[in-house]
Amino acid sequence: MNQLSPTEIASYESEGYLVPDYRLPRERVASLRKALDRVIESNPDTRPEQLVSAHLEQSAGEGVRGDNEFLELAMDPELVNMVSQVIGPDVILWGCQIFCKPGGDGMEVPWHQDGHYWPIRPLATCTAWIAIDDSLADNGCLRVIPASHRQEKLHAHLKEDRNDVVLNQRVDAAAFNEAQAIDIELEAGQLSLHDVYLVHGSNPNLSIRRRAGIAIRYMPGSSHFNREIAGPSAEVSYTIDFSQRPLWLLRGEDQTGLNDLQVGHKPPGTSRS
Ligand SMILES: O=C(O)CCC(=O)C(=O)O
Numbered sequence: 001m002n003q004l005s006p007t008e009i010a011s012y013e014s015e016g017y018l019v020p021d022y023r024l025p026r027e028r029v030a031s032l033r034k035a036l037d038r039v040i041e042s043n044p045d046t047r048p049e050q051l052v053s054a055h056l057e058q059s060a061g062e063g064v065r066g067d068n069e070f071l072e073l074a075m076d077p078e079l080v081n082m083v084s085q086v087i088g089p090d091v092i093l094w095g096c097q098i099f100c101k102p103g104g105d106g107m108e109v110p111w112h113q114d115g116h117y118w119p120i121r122p123l124a125t126c127t128a129w130i131a132i133d134d135s136l137a138d139n140g141c142l143r144v145i146p147a148s149h150r151q152e153k154l155h156a157h158l159k160e161d162r163n164d165v166v167l168n169q170r171v172d173a174a175a176f177n178e179a180q181a182i183d184i185e186l187e188a189g190q191l192s193l194h195d196v197y198l199v200h201g202s203n204p205n206l207s208i209r210r211r212a213g214i215a216i217r218y219m220p221g222s223s224h225f226n227r228e229i230a231g232p233s234a235e236v237s238y239t240i241d242f243s244q245r246p247l248w249l250l251r252g253e254d255q256t257g258l259n260d261l262q263v264g265h266k267p268p269g270t271s272r273s
Pocket of ligand 1: 099109114127129140141142200201202213215
């Protein structure tokens, strides 16, 4: 089982992100690419950067037909182990989104803090972002502002009236220094981890090569996924609906006792409408 080193854990804590010394086997990446092809084919009307809840074969109200292979990936003990080293022993899987930027017109992801959008209190989440294709500066890799999570403060996000961006809200430029941005360049099969308060985003993909990655969201069992809070996610240009999101307790316990671990799970032998 892969273990993050004490240096890696310290780096995640101080910088708000980490590229662990780990990569998925080549065959697994090839299989994930096929799963991605299936999801793209099943969702012809959805931009491939906006394939929310791609781990659910039947949509729980968000309209995307996902693939079980992504759920298996999200539950992979190696990933869950690394995540638990940074968020603690109680790990709840609550989300997953494919961000696939086709070559030539792959959309920009504006600078944002994930926590601006999410109904988690106290706010906490580690995202594992797994490269399905090589993700480099020229095809729009993830970019981060190191240490921007440290104050645990959410900055104002300003609305943008554009339809060529994945999210229509952007962190106020006065809240951070874009000159400090770091490109997280990954080869297919590598991954990064990032904190819920970290300012991050990505450029459009103007290259000829696709850039696909999958972001898997895990929160600690000391937080409550409060389905009553829709917040700014209700205003993004694609459907995000937290009300039916299934939660999976992958390790430890729900320390809050408040998380509904039944909602959105498909009863055996039935299908969702
Ligand atoms: O894939 C990207 O470019 C952006 C991903 C992102 O914003 C996230 O994982 O929170």
